[in-house]
Amino acid sequence: MGKTHYYLGLDVGGTAMKAGIISADGSLVHCLSEPTNKNAGPAAGLALMEQVINLCIKKSGIDPDSIKAFGTGVPGIIDLKNGIILDAVNLTDWKNVPVRSHLQKIFNKPVVFLNDANAAAMGEAWLGAGKGAESMAFITLGTGIGGGLVHQGKIIEGRHGLAGEIGHTRIEMSxxxxxxxGQFGCLEAYAGATSVLKRTYEALAEDFNKISDLHEPAEKKTLSCKDVFDAARNGDPIADRLVEETSSALAIGITNILHFFDPEKVVLGGGMIAAGDDFLKRIRWFVKDQSFKECAQGEDICFATLGNDAGILGAAIAARQMFISTN
Ligand SMILES: [Zn+2]
Incomplete structure (x- = not known):
């Protein structure tokens, strides 16, 4: 009997550096996470990657030789072909960081490189909400909006790894x-968490005389997206309008995906899905209202199930895929 193979996934993030090891069947054997100091610079970041990987391997008790490949999900603008982070945006001074060659040199393993939204998409497609679907579109609703397309278990990268960047498709002309x-009218400018808050403060300034639960906390502390969704659930008129507009904007983005890619499932992930069922119901309603009835509807549009583990799982799955295709 051959020795069992394992694969390691790394998720490089602005708040945490996470590593996880999966067995050949895709189950998570061990994972751990360390906080990222986003101002510490790329050298410290690379050192932290090494440290997290080493610690994860050590704590898992797995023989390092049986880990056949690594997968790395990284943020920002990347050079997919050369495995370089060109600009991590949320990590200070991370420009032209050669993540893949660095990890390959240190650990002497093949390393597959993918953007963080694609890594999470892979995770959800193989092990999460998209499991069993032939094609899946993944949309991550965080500060910004990212996305990834998976067809027959593989990421559709496009020429520069930019395929599926739904956040920067245009939904507004006037x-x-x-x-x-730097552009105008993108989905992210309406439905990303930062934009939702921006629109909230604008709405509060416009309708100052209107009664809203959001006014009072606005004076005491900075509002969060959660405050807006909570207030909408409690019947607050301004919050309700904002959630309605956000759901409608997302539905336009989803409808565009449906009519362009016709996936079996659309999976929504990221921090904003904490808004819950009411938010999902509104999105489904708008999508149903404006899309071809043959396209994914109702339950086919759903929330992600893997939470913060999606990225490491997807990166490790991508590593397994690369190893199998080259051996
Ligand atoms: Zn944009």
Whole structure:
């Protein structure tokens, strides 16, 4: 009997550096996470990657030789071909960081490189909410909006790894809002958490005389997206309008995916899904109202199930895929 193979996934993030090891059947054997100091610079970041990987291997008790490949999900703008983070945006001074070659040199393993949204998409497609679907679109609703497309178990990368960047597709032509990418009218400029809050403060300033639960905390502390969704659930009129607009914007983005890619499932992940069932119901309603009835509807549009583990699991699955295809 051959020795069991294992694969390691690394999730490089602005708040945490996470590593996990999966067995050949995809089950998570061990994982751990260390906080990232986003201002410490790339050298410290690479050192932390090494440390987290070494610690994960050690604590798992697995023979390092039986780990056949690594997968790394990274944030920001990347050079997919050369395994370089060009600009991590949320990590200070992370420009032109050669993550893949560094890890390959230190650990002497093949390393597959993918952006963080694609890593999470792989995780959900293989082991989470998209399991069993032939094709899946993944949308991550965080500060910004990322996305990934998986078809027959593989990421559709596109020429630069930019396929599935739904957050920067345009949903508004007249008086479009500015987006973090420098363009105008992108989905992210309406439905990303940062944009939802921006719209909330604008709405509060406009409707100052209107009764809203959001006014009072606005004076005491900074609002969070959760405050907006909570207030909407409690019937607050301003919050309700904001959630309705956010759901409608997302539904336009989802409908565009449905009519372009026609996936079996659309999986929504990221911090904003904590908003819960009411949010999902509204999105489904808008999508149903504006999309071809043959396209994914109702239950086919659902929340992710792997939470914070999606990235490490997906990166490790991608490592397994690479190893199997080259051996
Ligand atoms: Zn944009």
């Amino acid at each position: 008086r479009p809002r500015p987006c973090s990418c």
